[in-house]
Amino acid sequence: MPDPSPRQRGWEVKLVLWMVRHPVMVAVPAVIVIAGQRWGWSAVAVTAAGLAVVTGCWYRGHPDTFDQYAGPYLRAWCRRWSSYIGPRWRHALRACELSITHRKTREEKFPRITRIRSYSTTVDTLHLRIVAGQQEKHFEAKSAELAHALRVQRVSVEVVKPGVIGLHIQRREPFTKIIPAPDMPQQSSTVDLKRVYVGETEYGQEWRIPILGGHLFVAGATGAGKNSIPLALMRSLAPLIRDGLVRLWVCDPKLFEFASATPICYRYADTAQSCADLIADYLAEMQAVQRDFADRRIRRLSVSRETPINVLIVDEMAALMAYGDYAIAKQVRGHLALVGSQGRASGHTMIGMVQEPTKDTISIRDLFTWRICLRLTASNHVDGVLGEDSRARGARADEIPDLAETAGIGYVVRPRSRLPIRVRAAYVDDTHIAELVRFITESPQWTHQ
Ligand SMILES: Nc1ncnc2c1ncn2[C@@H]1O[C@H](COP(=O)(O)OP(=O)(O)OP(=O)(O)O)[C@@H](O)[C@H]1O
Numbered sequence: 195m196p197d198p199s200p201r202q203r204g205w206e207v208k209l210v211l212w213m214v215r216h217p218v219m220v221a222v223p224a225v226i227v228i229a230g231q232r233w234g235w236s237a238v239a240v241t242a243a244g245l246a247v248v249t250g251c252w253y254r255g256h257p258d259t260f261d262q263y264a265g266p267y268l269r270a271w272c273r274r275w276s277s278y279i280g281p282r283w284r285h286a287l288r289a290c291e292l293s294i295t296h297r298k299t300r301e302e303k304f305p306r307i308t309r310i311r312s313y314s315t316t317v318d319t320l321h322l323r324i325v326a327g328q329q330e331k332h333f334e335a336k337s338a339e340l341a342h343a344l345r346v347q348r349v350s351v352e353v354v355k356p357g358v359i360g361l362h363i364q365r366r367e368p369f370t371k372i373i374p375a376p377d378m379p380q381q382s383s384t385v386d387l388k389r390v391y392v393g394e395t396e397y398g399q400e401w402r403i404p405i406l407g408g409h410l411f412v413a414g415a416t417g418a419g420k421n422s423i424p425l426a427l428m429r430s431l432a433p434l435i436r437d438g439l440v441r442l443w444v445c446d447p448k449l450f451e452f453a454s455a456t457p458i459c460y461r462y463a464d465t466a467q468s469c470a471d472l473i474a475d476y477l478a479e480m481q482a483v484q485r486d487f488a489d490r491r492i493r494r495l496s497v498s499r500e501t502p503i504n505v506l507i508v509d510e511m512a513a514l515m516a517y518g519d520y521a522i523a524k525q526v527r528g529h530l531a532l533v534g535s536q537g538r539a540s541g542h543t544m545i546g547m548v549q550e551p552t553k554d555t556i557s558i559r560d561l562f563t564w565r566i567c568l569r570l571t572a573s574n575h576v577d578g579v580l581g582e583d584s585r586a587r588g589a590r591a592d593e594i595p596d597l598a599e600t601a602g603i604g605y606v607v608r609p610r611s612r613l614p615i616r617v618r619a620a621y622v623d624d625t626h627i628a629e630l631v632r633f634i635t636e637s638p639q640w641t642h643q
Contacts, residue, residue, distance in 0.1 A: 347365065569591060569595075
């Protein structure tokens with residue numbers, strides 16, 4: 195490597211590099227000028243007006259295709275030149291100490307935006323080629339300051355590839371409306387067990403989670419809307435419950451949340467002792483299935499009436515595992531640890547809900563494969579639920595306001611990039627539960643109990 199020169203790169207070289215990086219910004223004016231000189235300016239104006247009319251008709255006439263194919267690019271283009279334009283962008287980065295000054299030339303170097311996408315009206319995704327000497331941790335540490343400097347609500351950070359990071363910029367609250375309860379599919383075969391509908395993501399896409407091959411942990415302060423997650427799953431799985439392919443084992447120590455769904459539960463318990471008994475039976479059933487699989491040399495579950503998926507829903511886990519009677523808590527802790535560590539392959543899935551997700555209250559926290567973090571009261575609980583540094587990367591679950599309008603809003607972490615994504619569960623109220631119970635119990639296939 196040569197020694198750094200005290201001279202800066204020439205302006206004409208910078209201009210050429212800018213033109214190479216922004217070919218569209220060079221090509222469009224060039225085409226307009228050439229076309230204007232060749233066919234006349236009125237022809238250019240008529241063509242431009244025609245294009246605007248066609249785009250307008252597409253926008254108004256076919257929102258589905260427009261929002262999918264054209265919307266993200268057009269919005270991103272507008273944002274590029276309105277929000278992330280050079281001086282404004284550089285000012286924000288400089289204010290947050292996210293630029294690097296060359297030791298000799300004193301030239302400031304800024305991470306360069308290589309890509310912008312606006313998949314929804316509320317969230318922009320930027321790819322940045324960072325300057326040598328920077329890493330994603332610098333951006334994580336400054337994400338709150340950067341959000342203020344850009345006048346947006348939240349900035350999340352992910353690594354895209356070496357030297358390139360992604361910034362996900364939430365401009366305003368994406369969830370201003372309640373997400374309607376999931377439709378109940380008519381046929382079991384139409385439900386993909388690896389992608390069961392629960393709600394929506396901040397990108398305006400469906401939020402789906404697997405129900406087979408792991409366990410689900412839902413953390414949220416009181417009133418955060420934890421129950422909407424298992425209830426939304428129950429509606430999405432309705433035909434499988436009806437056909438005996440999914441069996442629900444529900445521990446409801448609060449005596450309230452799932453009471454109206456009792457008719458469709460395979461087992462239901464609402465006192466500490468009966469919940470402990472239910473969990474003991476669930477474990478015994480799991481071990482019987484495992485023995486049977488071992489005898490028959492079965493290595494993979496094929497879902498059928500004989501070998502259904504067993505879903506154990508434990509509301510308010512801390513009440514059973516930490517706060518209540520010592521002997522019951524000890525038994526429940528041991529049994530749930532076995533379910534958590536061994537239930538995957540035999541189709542024994544656990545959904546645990548908790549208000550205070552500390553390691554002391556929920557000793558088996560790490561056995562859960564998928565985690566959802568709704569509104570929490572303490573910032574240091576967020577990493578405990580979603581994994582190390584999740585809050586720094588943008589999962590600000592403790593900043594979700596404690597309001598009825600924000601119930602069901604939370605974060606999940608994208609498995610590969612570990613990017614926190616804001617999500618909202620669909621809202622299932624008493625009438626939807628009654629409809630679910632009727633759908634299942636009034637069907638001739640219902641032979642569960
Ligand atoms: N997904 C949702 N969308 C909109 N509102 C919701 C949603 N889920 C719940 N709510 C509202 O928030 C209230 C509290 O929800 P819920 O009882 O599920 O919270 P919780 O987290 O289980 O609280 P607790 O632990 O105290 O039982 C509900 O009565 C409902 O009005």
